[in-house]
Structures are given as structure tokens and as C-alpha cells.
Amino acid sequence: MYNVAHIGIVVKDMDKSLEFYTTVLGCALEESYQDERVHLAFIKAGQQTIELIQYQEDSVKVRGAGIVDHIAFAVTDIAAEMDKLRQHNVTLLFDQPKVVSGKKILFFAGPDDERLEFVQSL
Template sequence: MYNVAHIGVVVKDATKSSEFYTTVLGCQAVSGHQDDRVCLVFLKAGQQTIELIQYKQDAAGTRGAGVVDHIAFAVPDMEAALAHLQRHNVPLLFDQPKMVGNMKIMFFAGPDGERLEFVQQL
């Protein structure tokens, strides 16, 4: 079995998205790379790494299949986590958290409309 190295998410503005992921979600920017084709930002989210990818031309539009559906973040207290999102005016995708088995979940949108999720194990 292979370990996940990182999750890559295509964004329109790497700076704006990096600020959202660090300020709102508490990720830590650990490295980056920029050239004439792409701007990359690597963020630590607990034990995982998220790679924000901003293509400088329209390479993102020609990528086709393989879009990441969402990134889920574990939270210890859903109500506190949702209050934090609301203080930052983050759009929630449900009116209320949903129960899925022994988990409480809530989807919300990132700066480019990417689907993000909070999961609380009960």
C-alpha cells in the first residue's frame, strides 16, 4: 500500500486560496514553487499535505477527468467549527450538519467553490 503524499487542488488564485486555508482552516504553508507555467503552494493540514495549483495559462481547463471531489477535515466540535466558518463568512452547503453513521458532517465552499467538509466522529 502507498501512503498519500498530498492532495492537489486546482485554484484560480493561489495567494487568495492559501490565505483562506491558513486563516480559516488553520493549515500551515510549508513550501511553494513558481515558474512561467504554474504556482504551487504546499500546506500542512495535520498529518496530510494539500497542494494548491494555480495554472498561469488555461491548462486547468484542458485537464479533463480527475477532479478532486472534496477535502475533509476532522473537527472535535462541529458547532464550534461552524461558528468559526460563519465568522469568516464561509458559505455552508447545508442548512444543518447531517448524520452519516456515527459521523456528523458539513460541507462548505472554499474561495474557488471547491467542496470542503468538516467531519466530527461521535
């Protein structure tokens, strides 16, 4: 079995996305790279790495991006995290956390409408 190295998410505005992931979600920027076709930012979310990818306009036409359904973040207090999301005017995909298989879950939208999730074990 392989360990996940990172999850790649295509974003429209790197600055806006970095601000969201670092300020709202508390991720830390590890490294970034930019050339004439792409801007990459690797951010740390706990033990996982997320790669934010902003393609230059011409590169998008050459290579279409795949779809990532969602990224889930483990939290210890989903109610407090939900309050933080509301303070930052983040779109919640449902009003209250749901309980599923002994966990509370809450889906919300990132700056490019990517689906993100908080998971709290009960």
C-alpha cells in the same frame, strides 16, 4: 496499500486560496514553488498535505485539470468550526451538520467552490 502523499486542488487565485486555507482552516504553508507555467503551494492540514495549484493561463489550455470531489478535515467540535466558517462568510452546503455512520459531517465551499468537509466522530 499506499499512503496519501498530498491532495492537489487547482485554484484560480493563489493568494486568496492561501489566505482561506491558512486563516480559516488553520493550515500551515510548508513550501511553495513558481515558474513560468505554474505556482504551487504545499500546505499542512494535520498529518496530511494539500497542494494548491495555480496554472498560468497558457498552461491551462495545454493540460486540463482533473476533479477532486472533496477534502475532509477531522474536527473535535463541529459546532465551533461551523461558527468560525460563518464568521468568515464561508458558504455552507447545508445549514446544520448531518449525522452519518456515527459521525457529524458538514460540507462547505472553498474560495474556488471546491467542496470541503468537516467530520466529527461521535
